[in-house]
Amino acid sequence: MIRCDxxxxxxxxxxxxxxxxxxxxxxxxVGMGNCTSFASSEVKEDNDTHDNVLLMDETVHSNGxxxxxSIYSQQGTKxxxxxxxxxxxxxxxxxxxxxxVFDGHxxxxxxxxxxxxxxxxxLILRQxxxxxxxxxxxxxxxEPVSSSEWRRACVSAFKVMDKEIxxxxxxxxSWSGTTAVTIIMQGKDLIISNLGDSxxxxxxxxxxxxxxxxxxxxxxxxxxxxxxERIKKCNGRIFALQAEPSIQRVWLPNDDFPGIxxxxxxxxxxxxxxxxxxxxxxxxxxxxxxDQFVVLATDGVWDVLTNNEVASIVWSxxxxxxxxxxxxxxxxxxxxxxxxSTKIDDCTVIxxxxxxRSQDIHIVCKETNTSIN
Numbered sequence: 409m410i411r412c413d414x415x416x417x418x419x420x421x422x423x424x425x426x427x428x429x430x431x432x433x434x435x436x437x438v439g440m441g442n443c444t445s446f447a448s449s450e451v452k453e454d455n456d457t458h459d460n461v462l463l464m465d466e467t468v469h470s471n472g473x474x475x476x477x478s479i480y481s482q483q484g485t486k487x488x489x490x491x492x493x494x495x496x497x498x499x500x501x502x503x504x505x506x507x508x509v510f511d512g513h514x515x516x517x518x519x520x521x522x523x524x525x526x527x528x529x530x531l532i533l534r535q536x537x538x539x540x541x542x543x544x545x546x547x548x549x550x551e552p553v554s555s556s557e558w559r560r561a562c563v564s565a566f567k568v569m570d571k572e573i574x575x576x577x578x579x580x581x582s583w584s585g586t587t588a589v590t591i592i593m594q595g596k597d598l599i600i601s602n603l604g605d606s607x608x609x610x611x612x613x614x615x616x617x618x619x620x621x622x623x624x625x626x627x628x629x630x631x632x633x634x635x636x637e638r639i640k641k642c643n644g645r646i647f648a649l650q651a652e653p654s655i656q657r658v659w660l661p662n663d664d665f666p667g668i669x670x671x672x673x674x675x676x677x678x679x680x681x682x683x684x685x686x687x688x689x690x691x692x693x694x695x696x697x698x699d700q701f702v703v704l705a706t707d708g709v710w711d712v713l714t715n716n717e718v719a720s721i722v723w724s725x726x727x728x729x730x731x732x733x734x735x736x737x738x739x740x741x742x743x744x745x746x747x748x749s750t751k752i753d754d755c756t757v758i759x760x761x762x763x764x765r766s767q768d769i770h771i772v773c774k775e776t777n778t779s780i781n
Contacts, residue, residue, distance in 0.1 A: 460489050460756065462525065466498030476761040477507075480732035482740065484708060484752040490586075491706050491756035492521040500533050500553075505593040509756050511606050511706040513668065514584030520573060520675050521586040528569050528588065535568070536561035558592055558599040559690045566603065570674050570686035583666045585675030588688070589625055589704055593760070596695045598702070600624050601688040604670040605707045611719045613698045619723050621715035624702075628672045628689060631656040635671035639683030658684060695762060701731075702760045708753030709735060712742035722759055732757040 460481040483489035490512035499506035506529050512521035536553060539560055553561075566588075573581055587604025600608060602625040610622040630636055630646045639646060645659040649667070657667040660679060668676060672685050680686075703718055713721075713735070721738050722731045736755045743752040 464496040478732040481756040490517040492525040508590035512586040516584035531565040581675035582678035585673040621719035642683035644682030708755035731759040
């Protein structure tokens with residue numbers, strides 16, 4: 409069931425049955441209460457400025473699909489919503505899914521985030537197939553793709569994606585770009601790719617029946633030792649503005665520009681020679697029956713809410729379909745209270761529930777971090 413909210417850019421996929429779908433259909437939420445669809449095996453681009461969230465469905469049967477997915481994107485107080493999000497069901501095979509959030513920045517950030525959202529999944533699949541064809545004699549036909557194969561495909565696809573952005577006609581990305589955090593869901597396995605400072609967490613249940621927030625990614629910012637070392641070796645400069653002493657930014661060697669707050673991104677070609685890279689940080693997790701949901705969100709959420717708070721909000725919402733909107737509304741409220749004179753950032757959330765909802769779990773949240781550096 410796909411539901412569209414007239415008041416914001418929202419797409420909800422509630423309990424994922426096959427009745428509303430036909431094989432090969434892509435459902436796009438365009439905004440202002442309009443839903444459109446088209447038949448294709450590719451994620452298509454369009455010129456509508458409101459289609460910040462997108463669902464692609466390539467399945468016939470529901471076996472192996474998540475129990476529930478909730479997606480919500482809300483523009484901040486800036487001119488355009490530069491966030492984009494995607495949930496792709498039937499990614500390569502019936503049993504696989506792909507999801508991602510993309511946070512654009514710079515003058516053309518909204519264009520870059522959608523461009524990456526639309527093209528990256530297909531690039532990953534093509535790279536995986538190309539590597540599989542190369543290794544055909546060493547692999548058994550029909551076996552699931554291993555995590556190492558997915559890692560290889562993702563890293564290669566991210567590099568290709570960055571090159572495609574640079575070649576794009578009539579799109580200047582010298583000082584515009586986007587982050588990306590994506591997850592390939594293959595059975596119980598999560599293959600996570602991270603570029604920039606968006607974030608993914610896992611909500612899991614401890615032995616004491618307490619909800620625990622596990623951070624799956626590292627916020628790739630210039631103040632991290634490994635990131636800082638790379639940038640400085642490439643003659644990039646890192647410092648915080650006096651007005652924002654807690655935010656380290658990357659600058660050109662001889663100019664106080666552009667001052668981006670992440671150490672990896674797509675685009676940003678004017679500073680790519682100075683340590684900003686488009687190589688994702690890869691990680692892997694095999695889920696268990698204790699793992700309840702995954703949340704991906706842009707930094708508009710994480711700048712004002714902790715992992716604990718987000719996990720607790722998701723789990724406390726009685727109607728899981730509203731989980732993403734509840735997180736976004738909490739983030740917007742926190743922005744208003746904490747930074748009343750600051751522009752609110754765009755906020756985008758994907759919640760993927762892995763199990764049926766249980767009523768016997770205490771909403772006591774602890775936090776752990778298992779991200780890979």
